[in-house]
Amino acid sequence: MIDTLVAAGFPVLTCCRLLGVSKPGYYRYLRRPTAPSQMRREWLTGLIREVHTASRGTYGYRRIHAELTMGMSVAVK
Numbered sequence: 001m002i003d004t005l006v007a008a009g010f011p012v013l014t015c016c017r018l019l020g021v022s023k024p025g026y027y028r029y030l031r032r033p034t035a036p037s038q039m040r041r042e043w044l045t046g047l048i049r050e051v052h053t054a055s056r057g058t059y060g061y062r063r064i065h066a067e068l069t070m071g072m073s074v075a076v077k
Helices: 002-007 012-019 023-031 036-054 061-068
Strands: none
Touching: 002 012, 012 023, 036 061
């Protein structure tokens, strides 16, 4: 949320005050390492886009899931 407001031109300090977040806490949040689960989600998103593009946009979620599960374990929500 703060990232969006700062990108829109609002000062970081004002955004932090309004949302009840400390300024050092916000910057600590920005510098934290990417979690393994987030890295896996981003990797899977890339694979899903590749499969969708390779199918020229014709595959839906079922076919994409079938394509991905041929070589790995992927959960459907």
